[in-house]
Amino acid sequence: MNAPDRRPVLLVRPDGNERDAAALDTHGIASSIDPYLQTRACDDPMPARRLVGLLSAAGAQAVLVITSPRTWGHLESAAGAAPLERAAATALNQGLRVFATGRGTLDTLPEALAARAETAPNAKALVALLNDTVLPQIRALPMPVVEALAILPGSLIARAELPEGLRAGGWRVLQLPVYTTDSRPDTPTSVGALACGAHSAVLLRSSSAARALARFAGPEGIGAGTRVLGAGPTTSATARDLGLDVIECTCTEPTALAAEVARVLGAPDTGWRDGGEAPDELGPDHPSRSPGVANSPLLRAARGERPERTPVWFMRQAGRSLPEYRAAREGIGMLESCLNPPLAAELTLQPVRRYGVDAAIFYSDIMVPLKLAGLGVDIVPGVGPVLDHPVRTAADVDALPELPDEALDPIREAVRLAVAELGDVPLIGFAGAPYTVASYLVEGGPSATHEHTRALMRTSPEVFDRLLDWVARADTAFLRAQVLSGASAVQLFDSWAGRLSEADYLVHAQPASGRVLRAIGRFGVPRIHFGTGTAALLRAMRDAGADVMGVAADLTLARANDLLGGRTVLQGNLDPALLSGPVEAIDAALEQILTEGRLAPAHIVNLAHGVPKDADPQVLAHIVDVVHDAGAEKGE
Incomplete structure (x- = not known):
């Protein structure tokens, strides 16, 4: 029996690709989203x-x-x-x-x-x-x-x-x-990967898509072994007229079309699944269904509305510069703190009590799913995450254990304890994106060059993609546990994606992140996607399935809004380096951020990265006051 083709299917619609990607997920088929069209x-x-x-x-x-x-x-x-x-x-x-x-x-x-x-x-x-x-x-x-x-x-x-x-x-x-x-004005990044045979197929949903593919790639620009799939007779006829060797699919509805694609690609009828919970699995008593949380400034902004005040929160371990945080964690390791439900809940609540932020971020770490799966991992002070055994071969990937559901009980309990105290303040669930977590697994710890990760990705792409799939499954289970226990939004944090070219991101990282975001999207909670140094990847990261795009310090919000076509909620992006400087510089930066944030459909203020350990709590409190006092009035 032939091994399944793990190369992603390329989806090129101007929007609406997520439904096709989600349907392909149910057959274990990876997908990349790179629109060739614009409306x-x-x-x-x-x-x-x-x-x-x-x-x-x-x-x-x-x-x-x-x-x-x-x-x-x-x-x-x-x-x-x-x-x-x-x-x-x-x-x-x-x-x-x-x-x-x-x-x-x-x-x-x-x-x-x-x-x-x-x-x-x-x-x-x-x-x-x-x-x-x-x-x-x-x-x-x-x-x-x-x-x-x-x-x-x-x-x-x-x-x-x-x-x-x-x-x-x-x-x-x-x-x-x-x-x-019509066709987008610039050449899509995936054209090069398509010519190299990095995709198993490209799916055409319209005659416009067929014309765009012919314009950007042409018959000679489609790699050997890459199928061109046309949805319906009209699209397929247009593709043939343009000289494309097209396989006609008779269905256009996403679920039925995905089944046809699976048959063409020889994918099994059952494959990687995302758990199957639909949004109504949350039930009427879920915090996100309560009027107070549902109408909170954070969730309203995440839905693209303009609340009475611009929401603000601080990402990752938001309270780690607080004296009460240091007192609570004294003598307790990072991962041990994350897996102690009362302590994790307390550390989640501290920034809300101290600053009055508009959301709590669940106190956790991107290594927690690995620890719960049974891998030997620790967070060494002054170093960062360190793995007992790096994962660098096919045998290493095959040996990775699946994350048991019962291992997530401490996470569920910590979320429930935090939510019980938060009232109308929403809790944001948290996980590291598959590429970043996989990088730590391959390197065995922090790395400035990611030499082993890049080597595995290029020399054994099938092995690397299986590793990304494993992390995606663990991430999905981790975030599902948080959402089902009371989180009303999630953030997927990609520390190292900015080291990738857009072409490599589309072929490898985006399919895995997309699976996680789509799986959680079925609950109907907002999905925030953030990465550092990702200016060149912003559109591709949004297209993975984000409702809100976090913006790092390498972009202004105005430029980010332009790149995303003015249709995506933005989060960010005060440079944490400013926190140790004069308050006048902070206020000036906030004024610009708030002004540019009004260009987007909605805006959530945050830092451009995590809170520094030495940040002055009074400065963070000042930021919250400035943002709340500014309101959400639109500029001219």
Whole structure:
């Protein structure tokens, strides 16, 4: 039996790749996300503005059909959110019905529309619903004879299946193009890896994707043994016309499509699983479901809202410069502290009591999952994590023990104890990203060059990727235990990813981090992703599955917002080096950070790294006061 192909599948949509990646996860198939496409507003804003007038006059004879999560945001940008929502409210009062394809689209609509919207899984089902059920209802209304009107705002290059099906059924269809999709202006980083055969396949979801692949790579730029997979006949036909050797998949729904991809790649029906808990596994009593925590400034900002004040917290062992922290830990080792539930809970709570921050970060360390799995590891004062036996061969990886569920009981108890004292302050769960943890495993301890890690990645990529998978499983179990016990958000911390090129990150690190983030994303809690020295990786790290991107000191927030297209919540980024300087310099930096943070959808203030051990607690308290006093008013 052939060994499974561990090379990742390349996903190139402009957005929405996470659903395909999550479906591939269930078959043990790794994926890399590097968009070859971009969406942008149409040059002509009039169709979006026309919709405002149409909605104001619409009544029970009309339906509004939204088929993409991208549509409403582009409508708001062109027509204005307030006029659009007022017109929609008027239309709803006059009997307009709203339809959306899929949960993802529904979640992007304003609350009033989403509450009244009816859904169908795809265009074919929507045509059947509107033609067979809704149209007869409209024709039966006691009103003068009018044409039933279907209003379809959406893409300039939308597929014809929906409008043609509705016209054939008897609707008058009005299409309003508000955005379009085309190739991104710069060459994607993954083009080089694709040519070298670093990917098992590239998945094309649209004709636009096929054209982008042909533009950036072409038939000759796709490595031997790399399949080109087309989702559906239209996409596949376009790919063939462009000279691409495409394998046509008949399904487009993510779960069914992933099963087809698995068959093409020869992947087993069962593979690496992420645990299976859905968001409703948290239950109504989970802290994130309580009104106080759900409406806390931290969680509101993480959802992209603008709370009354900008939230602020300090990452990692946030209280380690406090005298009460040193007193509590006197004579107790780092890992021992993390695995003592009452002590870990106390150390989690100390920064909240002292500073009044808007979230608690769970007191832990990235080595804790390794310790719980039974590996010989210690944190040596003045040195850092040290492993008894480095992991550098296939046999070493094969010998790694899985993390037993019962070993996580001290983590669960510590989280429960902390949450019981936090009230409406959310707890953030914490883990080290797979690449960083794997680097420590390979090096056996801290390293300035990561020589052994880079050697294993390049000479034995299959072995290195299996090691990353092992860490991803341990990370997922570790974070799941925290979330199920009461954490309302998580942060994945990647200390060493900044040492990688973007190409290596996409092929090796992103697939593993993505599996962790997607597994936790199923709970519905916000996911923060942070790494040091990762300016060149910011988009790729976001695309791994982050809701909030932490920004280190190597980028301004304004530049980070530009790189992420202005659509991602930012966290950061006060340089910890400023904490030992004059307060005037801190205040000036905070003013710039708060100003630039207003450019993003929302902003959470934090340091650009962890709290230094010698930080003055009064300085940290001052930072919290400045941020809270500044409020969250948007600049001009």
